[in-house]
Amino acid sequence: MGDEGGARAPSPQQARAQASAITSGRTAAETEQSPTSRLRELFDGPRLSPGQRRIAQYLIEHITEAAFLSITDLAERIGVSQPSVTRFAAAVGFSGYPALRERLQAIALATLGSAPGISAVDRSNELQAAVDAEIENLENLRRDFADPDQVVEIGRALSRSTPLTVLGLRISGALAEYFAYAARRIHPDVRLVAKGGTVAYDALLQSREAGGTWLLAFSMPRHAQETLTALRVAHGAGLKVALVTDLALGPLADAADAVLATGTGSRLVFDSYAAPVMMSSALLQAMTDADPERTQARLEAYEQVSERHQFFLRD
Numbered sequence: 285m286g287d288e289g290g291a292r293a294p295s296p297q298q299a300r301a302q303a304s305a306i307t308s309g310r311t312a313a314e315t316e317q318s319p320t321s322r323l324r325e326l327f328d329g330p331r332l333s334p335g336q337r338r339i340a341q342y343l344i345e346h347i348t349e350a351a352f353l354s355i356t357d358l359a360e361r362i363g364v365s366q367p368s369v370t371r372f373a374a375a376v377g378f379s380g381y382p383a384l385r386e387r388l389q390a391i392a393l394a395t396l397g398s399a400p401g402i403s404a405v406d407r408s409n410e411l412q413a414a415v416d417a418e419i420e421n422l423e424n425l426r427r428d429f430a431d432p433d434q435v436v437e438i439g440r441a442l443s444r445s446t447p448l449t450v451l452g453l454r455i456s457g458a459l460a461e462y463f464a465y466a467a468r469r470i471h472p473d474v475r476l477v478a479k480g481g482t483v484a485y486d487a488l489l490q491s492r493e494a495g496g497t498w499l500l501a502f503s504m505p506r507h508a509q510e511t512l513t514a515l516r517v518a519h520g521a522g523l524k525v526a527l528v529t530d531l532a533l534g535p536l537a538d539a540a541d542a543v544l545a546t547g548t549g550s551r552l553v554f555d556s557y558a559a560p561v562m563m564s565s566a567l568l569q570a571m572t573d574a575d576p577e578r579t580q581a582r583l584e585a586y587e588q589v590s591e592r593h594q595f596f597l598r599d
Contacts, residue, residue, distance in 0.1 A: 318427035319347055319391050324532040324545065326387070327376055335364060337533045339372045343388065344532075351388035355381045414551035421547035421559040428546070429566065438526050438542050439570020445498035447473035449491040449523070452502040453480045453511050459502040459528070459557060463564045469586055470572050470579045480510035485517050492521040500567070503529045503536050504548060505555060515539040528563055 327340040342362045343350050350358060359366045373384040429435070442448055448471055452460025457478040464476040473494075477487045488499065499518045503511045512535055515525050519539065527540035530548045537543045546563050549556035572579040590596060 318424035319394065320344055320424050320545075320547065321428050322391055323347060328532060332372075332375060332533065335368055336372045336375055338362065339364060339369060340376075340533050341531060347388065348392045351385060351392035355385075410551065414549055414556065417551050418549045418556055418558045421549065422562065425546050425559045425562055432566075432570075434542070435544070435563075435566050436570050436573070438544070439567050440574040441524070442467075442498050442500055442526065442567065443471065443571040443574035445496050446471075447475050447491050447494055447496045449475045449477060449488065449496055449499045449518075450501075451477040451484065451488075451499060451511070451514060451518075453478065453484070453514070454508050455506075455555075456502040456504045456508075456511070459504065459560055459564060460500075462561065463500065463502070463568065466564075466568050467571065470568070470575075470582055472578075472582075477514070480508065480514060484510070484514045488514065488518045488523065489521050492518075492523050497524060498526060499523045500526050500528070501540070502560070503527060504557065504560065505530060505550070507531075507536060512536055512539060528560055528567075530560075 323340075323344045327344070332340060339362055346361075350361070353361065355366050355369050359369050362369075370381055373379075373381045376384065378384040378387070448467065450460045450464040450467065452458070460476060460478060464474050467474045475487060475491055475496075477484050491499070499515075501511065501515060501518075507529075515527070515536065516539055518525055524542075525540040526542045526544065527536060528544045528546070529536055530545060531537060532543055532545035537545075544563055544567075546559040548560060549558065
């Protein structure tokens with residue numbers, strides 16, 4: 285029986301908002317970085333040319349194989365010259381390719397040593413292989429979340445931005461729409477931009493004029509030129525940009541103030557986005573944690589409206 289005052293039991297979303305706050309407490313075992321994060325840190329400091337970023341991205345995506353290639357084989361795989369690989373090694377702080385390869389091999393061996401024991405024989409079909417690849421993406425994301433400070437800080441910033449603009453063009457629109465739909469439950473003014481060109485520019489300029497301070501953008505392969513242009517327009521208008529993407533290097537990352545990079549599944553004809561969706565959920569959680577009173581009030585109000593108008597079936 286309910287309380288005398290007739291208080292409702294919290295909805296699942298309200299219960300999660302109350303019980304799932306992100307904390308920064310972590311054990312030593314949990315702070316081990318993912319191989320992808322280690323490589324991004326290795327390559328992210330220097331100012332790399334477009335050709336060098338191409339080499340870096342190949343190494344990030346193929347570390348367990350690339351780390352054991354000769355300079356000739358690596359250059360051939362990437363489609364660059366051997367001197368380009370040598371210059372890349374020097375640009376990221378190594379005396380030459382042998383020294384870089386030694387570091388890459390240490391990272392690759394750690395990756396192989398921590399990977400689940402799934403052999404090629406166990407992968408009976410391409411669908412299972414695709415699931416295995418997504419599990420690896422999620423495992424890497426889990427390692428990254430051992431230090432949640434970046435997600436927490438960005439979530440707080442997004443929570444304070446009123447309005448908050450969310451941008452996703454072409455295939456990235458589905459991720460942006462998911463985030464915006466959920467964010468509207470806990471934030472008073474969320475604006476979704478799903479069309480590029482001058483329509484996007486108008487929305488970004490209006491958001492800044494209305495007092496917005498941040499844009500959250502999603503960019504998944506194939507990365508759209510119009511997304512890059514929109515990020516630059518946002519910067520020009522005075523908005524800060526947080527970017528959820530699969531690449532920590534390159535023009536899109538350069539155009540963002542904060543990059544939340546996570547892997548996508550690419551084993552099937554169309555990519556899958558388990559890890560980016562998880563990243564979106566983590567940002568939403570961080571936003572709820574940033575202003576718990578507002579979150580609770582808005583969720584309660586929404587539950588009352590949804591019950592009054594019977595938005596949902598009773599399970």
